[in-house]
Structure formats: C-alpha cells, structure tokens
Amino acid sequence: MNNEEEKDKKPIHGGRNLIILGIGAITIAVITTSVSLYFYSKGDIYIDRSRPGYISEDEKHNDDDDRKENYSNEGTITEKSLDEYLKELDRVSERIEASQNDFGPDPLSDDNLMITSNDEN
Amino acid sequence: MQKRINYSLLLAAVIVVFSSSTATAIKLDENRIGAISQNCSIIRERLRRIESAGAKSRVYLGTQYESVYSGLMSNFSLRLMRNGIAKQDIADQQAAFESERERFRNDFIGYSQELQTLISMDCRNEPEKFYQQLELTRTKREDIAKSINRLNEIIAKHRKSILDIRADLAGNADE
Numbered sequence: 001m002n003n004e005e006e007k008d009k010k011p012i013h014g015g016r017n018l019i020i021l022g023i024g025a026i027t028i029a030v031i032t033t034s035v036s037l038y039f040y041s042k043g044d045i046y047i048d049r050s051r052p053g054y055i056s057e058d059e060k061h062n063d064d065d066d067r068k069e070n071y072s073n074e075g076t077i078t079e080k081s082l083d084e085y086l087k088e089l090d091r092v093s094e095r096i097e098a099s100q101n102d103f104g105p106d107p108l109s110d111d112n113l114m115i116t117s118n119d120e121n
Numbered sequence: 122m123q124k125r126i127n128y129s130l131l132l133a134a135v136i137v138v139f140s141s142s143t144a145t146a147i148k149l150d151e152n153r154i155g156a157i158s159q160n161c162s163i164i165r166e167r168l169r170r171i172e173s174a175g176a177k178s179r180v181y182l183g184t185q186y187e188s189v190y191s192g193l194m195s196n197f198s199l200r201l202m203r204n205g206i207a208k209q210d211i212a213d214q215q216a217a218f219e220s221e222r223e224r225f226r227n228d229f230i231g232y233s234q235e236l237q238t239l240i241s242m243d244c245r246n247e248p249e250k251f252y253q254q255l256e257l258t259r260t261k262r263e264d265i266a267k268s269i270n271r272l273n274e275i276i277a278k279h280r281k282s283i284l285d286i287r288a289d290l291a292g293n294a295d296e
Contacts, residue, residue, distance in 0.1 A: 068184075069192040073199040077206060082287045086280065089193055093276055096185045100273060102178035103265040107171045108258060114160045114167075115153055115252070 149252055157248035168240045172233070179229050182269070186222050189276060194218060197283075208286065214279045221275060225268040232261035 069088040075081060110116050149157075157164065194215045201208055235258040244251040 068188045071193050071196045071200075073196040074203065075200065077201060077204045077286070077290070079287055079290055081200075082283055082290070085193070085197060086283055086287075089189070089276070089280055089283070092185055092188050092193070093273075093280075096182065096189075096273065096276070099178055099182055099185075100269050102182070103175070103262055103269060105259065105263065105266075107167075107174070108255065108262060110153075112167065113164050113255075115156050115164070115255075 149249055153252070154248045157251055158245050161245040164244055165240055168236065172236050172240065175229075175232070175236070183226070186218075186225070186272060190215070190218055190222060194279065206286075208282065210282050211279070214275055214282065218272065218275045218279075221268060221272050225265065225272065228261070228264045228268050232258065232265055235261045 069092050071085055071088055106112060194211075198211055198215055201211065235254070239251070239254045239258050242251050242254055
C-alpha cells in the first residue's frame with residue numbers, strides 16, 4: 001500500500017520529456033536527411049527530372065527557342081501570307097536543326113564509354 | 122538422288138542460319154571485358170548523364186514538333202480550306218507528320234526503357250551481358266535518330282509544297 005502511494009507521488013517531468021522527444025526527433029531527421037542527400041547527390045541527381053534547376057543556366061535555350069509558332073487559320077491566302085508562313089516554318093526548322101543530332105551515336109560509342117580495347121589504342 | 126540433294130540443301134541452310142546467328146552474337150575481347158569491369162562506375166555515371174541529356178532533348182524536340190503540327194500545319198490546312206483551296210499533298214503531309222510524331226514518342230519510350238535497364242545492370246560482374254544490352258540500346262537510339270530525319274524530310278516536303286502554291290499564286294497574278 002505504501003509502495004503504491006510512493007509511486008503516485010513520483011514527479012512527472014512532462015516538459016523535460018517533451019524537449020528530449022523534440023531534440024531526438026530533430027536529430028534523427030537531420031541524420032536521415034543527410035544520408036539521403038548524400039546518396040542523391042552521388043547518382044540520382046542526374047536522373048531526377050523534377051528537381052529545380054534541372055536544366056542548368058548555360059544549357060537553357062533562349063527565350064526565342066521557347067516561342068511557339070501560331071499561324072492564323074483565318075484570312076486570305078496571298079503571296080504575303082505564304083511568306084509569313086514560310087518565315088515561321090523556317091524559324092522552327094532552324095531550332096529543330098540545332099537539336100537534330102542530339103540522338104547521334106557518339107555518346108553511346110565505345111570510346112565515349114571507355115570500352116576500348118588496348119589493341120585499338 | 123533428288124532426296125539426297127534436298128537434304129544437303131536443308132543441311133546447308135541450317136548451317137548458314139546457325140553460323141549467321143552466332144556471327145551476330147557479340148564477341149568481346151578480353152581487353153574490352155576488362156575495360157567494362159574496371160570502368161563500370163564511370164560508365165554508369167556517363168550513361169546517367171546521357172539519359173538526362175536525352176530527356177531534355179526529347180522535351181525540346183517534342184515542343185518544336187508540337188509547334189509545327191498544331192501551330193503551323195493544322196492552322197494552314199484550315200486556312201486553305203476556308204479559302205476553298207484543296208491541296209491533297211498538304212493534308213497528306215499533315216497526317217504523315219502526326220503519325221511520325223507518334224512514332225518518335227514511342228521510339229523514345231523504347232530507348233529510355235532499354236537505357237534504364239542498361240544503367241541498372243551489373244557491368245562489373247557481367248560485362249558481356251552489359252555489352253549486349255548496350256548494343257540493343259544503341260539500336261533503339263538509332264531508331265530515334267531515324268525518326269527525327271523522317272520528320273525533317275516531311276517538313277522539307279511541306280516547305281516545297283508551300284513554295285509551289287506561292288508560285289501558282291504569282292503565276293495567276295501575272296496572267
């Protein structure tokens with residue numbers, strides 16, 4: 001009976017426990033985030049297409065590249081209107097030409113991937 | 122006698138087919154096998170960069186093709202129709218462009234899947250398998266390049282058709 005009374009009288013440090021819990025949670029969060037960022041920066045960063053700044057500043061196309069041609073579907077067909085159409089078509093063609101070799105064979109070549117036998121060196 | 126000749130021909134055909142299939146199998150020399158195993162982490166890193174660059178190019182080219190199809194070809198066809206001008210070659214080019222654009226999209230998906238498989242492979246311990254997958258990925262990449270060329274050809278034909286219409290209009294004006 002006395003023991004039970006003593007137990008009831010033990011002070012409960014609610015505030016202190018809450019602080020310990022908070023600090024513990026923050027410490028665990030910092031450690032796990034650091035580990036995740038380490039692995040992310042080692043490899044996944046290159047295939048993460050959703051990350052901000054995925055296209056670096058020097059790789060960004062200029063504003064004109066982002067322009068979308070929109071030829072009016074109303075109006076007469078005259079030499080002048082056809083010239084305007086050709087001008088817009090040439091503009092977008094130039095942009096396509098600039099990227100048309102983006103899927104060339106070189107990046108996956110043996111040389112680029114360092115899969116070259118010594119005999120060829 | 123005739124039967125014997127037939128059997129000989131059949132045997133020859135089997136040998137030819139077998140030898141050609143083994144010839145296409147990739148034979149890697151020891152140096153290359155060693156290079157793949159030794160440079161595995163560098164190779165994977167480069168492949169990841171190639172994947173990243175490819176994704177960017179895909180988005181960029183896709184936007185340009187969308188601009189050609191929706192912003193130019195479709196509107197131009199509609200304008201021709203509203204002016205009572207029927208040009209079958211323009212309609213054909215528009216349909217061919219849309220069909221080829223769809224092919225470009227699918228080719229890229231196929232290529233991406235093979236490239237991802239390649240990146241996830243254990244090049245250090247399975248260099249020969251890795252190289253086979255690399256060859257497959259190269260083929261898929263080549264499909265995209267071919268698709269881009271075909272789309273360019275359609276745009277070039279389309280441009281020529283517009284010039285023809287313009288020449289007709291100029292001729293009519295002179296008369």
